[in-house]
Amino acid sequence: MLGRWAPGPGWGVLLALLLALGELPRARGVEEEPGDAHGGTQGFQVVTFKWHHVQDPYIIALWILVASLAKIGFHLSHKVTSVVPESALLIVLGLLLGGIVLAADHIASFSLTPTVFFFYLLPPIVLDAGYFMPNRLFFGNLGTILLYAVIGTVWNAATTGLSLYGVFLSGLMGDLNIGLLDFLLFGSLIAAVDPVAVLAVFEEVHVNEVLFIIVFGESLLNDAVTVVLYNVFESFVTLGGDKVTGVDCVKGIVSFFVVSLGGTLVGIVFAFLLSLVTRFTKHVRIIEPGFVFVLSYLSYLTSEMLSLSAILAITFCGICCQKYVKANISEQSATTVRYTMKMLASGAETIIFMFLGISAVDPLIWKWNTAFVLLTLLFISVYRAIGVILQTWILNRYRMVQLEIIDQVVMCYGGLRGAVAYALVVLLDENKVKEKNLFVSTTIIVIFFTVIFQGLTIKPLVQWLKVKRSEQRDPKLNEKLHGRAFDHILSAIEDISGQIGHNYLRDKWSNFDRKFLSKILMRRSAQKSRDRILNVFHELNLKDAISYVAEGERRGSLAFIRSPSTDNMVNVDFSTPRPSTVEASVSYLLRENVSAVRLDMQSLEQRRQSIRDAEDMITHHTLQQYLYKPRQEYKHLYSRHGLTADEDEKQDTEIFHRTMRKRLESFKSAKLGINPHKKAAKLLKRDRAQKRRNSSIPNGKLPIVSSLQDFTIKEKDLELSDTEEAPNYDDEMSGGIEFLANIAQDTATDSPSGIDNPAFSPEESPGVLSGVPPWLCPGEAVVPSQRARLQIPHSPGNFHRLAPFRLSGKSVDSFLLADGPEEQPHAAPPESTHM
């Protein structure tokens, strides 16, 4: 391979020609290109054609380009991609391309080599899976996942291998040079469900979260079992059947524990290192994302080097580091990591499937044995089904969330085989395993069958199983509305009744994490902001601000603030009034202007008209579109191709804001001893209703309404400052703080937070207290610090969005300052923003 990098042009071309006949990915281009260069002299040439010089990387880049273009092509037609999984399309494309190459070259020049697969294509996919793993769900179901991954895989391998051997003995397969151990070896490599294939297919089939995590987790974790079984049987085959002793079997079992636990340990160690390193990258932000990739890749290579389970290592590296890394690195780096990881994984997956197709077009590897192929297909399906049913039967006695028949069907059917099996089978040594080619062709058939056929049919199957009784009837408004309400109720009740168990262990762990791990692995600033709801709130605000500014930029100016018609007020609710003394603030002035600007009578009239004309259909449509979705419907746990959809976050943001606002109001009323269901609550509701109407409908009566409203608010304030002491208040209040902190914790698990936000850690910056808007002062007198803590971020009534706080993104800073300049100086944080 020396010639590839040889400097001399003439030499190089000659060498390239020689090499073209040699091994590895060779270009078709070689044959068309070199005619003129061939006769090149040794003298100086102005332009030289140095194909050889770039050959390998060039070909790789071209393949990636082809695969990516193909992906674009697939998605041009929504119909195709909604029916056929992408992985199946890619395999078919690979077959076609392979056919073309074969027709042109007469030998199959390209194939997926195990080295490339295991060293370059698999790691990004698995790292991506680990890094974006929904941890809570994963560990909540860890027992189940492990059972399926370990026992299930051993069961599949053993039964498939033994049954095939049994049939072989009966003579149905004809004359083959295979022994029992070869069958078991084959069984072990064909047994494992493949993470790449499973993800590619399940991504498009939206099954419930528990089911998803079980199938997904199983496919990731069974790698250790596969590797061990594969290694054990391979060495047994090498030894020869008669020389295998009981000691070797025991060693095999021991090696399973060593390989799996060792791999996991390596992963955890590297996760620890990675978290620790990112803690100190404050001044080298630009290479921060690099650490994530390099260190996790090293974990993979290290465990490969120690012949431990590399997949487990990199999976657990991703799982364990995600929390700390996300907290440590800057927001930009976090985004970079996210996108790069998705890009690498998605690209690797595309290439894998395409090359699976291409590799299959090679006359040399095909050795057909109908009985063997068909029986393999039969056995892997049947034994998987039996295995799943047996294990589920056992598991359901212990599981809180029962796995029902439908789930089991999906689990059986989701047992897709993929590139891991292919790479392993190609790795076999032909001298030891005489029927290697038969194994290879059977494996390819199995992969194609599971990915294409099962992949195609699993979606209709899931739909068919779920929608058992499809009624052709338009639901009535009531049904639609209440139906959605039921969904929300159910998900709330699930949360309350503790859908996912293991609370005790989780509490212990989070205690340990808070006391030790986070202290070591997280920046001090990140530690602070993590435990607070303020951080969550800050993030929400930041998002609001960004969308707000983006909207402004889209329109060329920020002038739209003044005419807040509802459709451009994405989340931003500036126009809620701030009563009494803050008149001077900019936002107040802006709002005052609003009433004048809003009187665009014509558009107003139009809108009214259209609403008056609105048919039921429109109403239905509106509901359909804007009713909040319950959690199950929108929460995609893990997606290779997409990052979390904006919509969901927006919804969460909205509801979160609303809920918090309401709770704060009820704190207030609880403090006063007024039953929240009665007077105050009603008053507040009326008040809010007015505000809402005020904010969202530009109508002519605005001035009257707002004066009315001011009145109401004053009345409310009077009432609130009425009584000072109430029973239970302190109790509730401290609970409230705890509650806020806890929410922050809970929410923080799924929201990446790379923000240092000192202004939001109230304990450390007492100066914030004086930044409380003056109109809050009456209440302040009672328990100053606590109330202040509660009310800085979300003042009741208007929630005080976009209140002054330090942003780590500088671009929006100045804009935000405009909203509350009077408070900014007080909020000066002890630590400056980092960049």
Added chain:
Amino acid sequence: MGSRSSHAARIPDVDSLRQETGFSQASLRRLYDRFNALDRTGKGYLSRMDLQQIGALAVNPLGDRIIDSFFPDGSLRLDFPGFVRVLAHFRPVDEEDDGNRDPKEPEPLNSRMNKLRFAFQLYDLDRDGKISRHEMLQALRLMVGVQVTEEQLESIADRTVQEADEDGDGAVSFLEFAKSLEKMNIEQKMSIRILK
């Protein structure tokens, strides 16, 4: 698990609770563990705050109303029987129960009507047995995104009430509510399989 069995022993009135709610012993034990986990300070009852600590409820549009429904009549404490009684509404309906149930006994908490009643009281804030237009509007506000204008909301509320309102009083009574949903498989929609 030693801690579990000791918990089980401490559940007050296990048997009568089982009778009343239809939960199995195991479910009750599990719920008791959950109850104790939610009660972080170990005070023996739950306050609103304890439930509000569940992060996911903060992003559930009906979260607070559902929390409220655990505290009937403005009470501040939720004991274990009360906790279980509310959850019992969501126990799946099992077929064999229906067949041999004594008609004289009160309807089980997880009957269709009781499931509906639970949902109904989430709307009916003033407890007058009717969902007024105003109450419907409030519920809509909670459940619909900010993209929808108030006018649209009002029109939706109007239509919804009109559609279900049969006696023309401008409000939805419980019977009207149940009737408007008669085609819906409430037994399935309002059941959680883990609450067996």
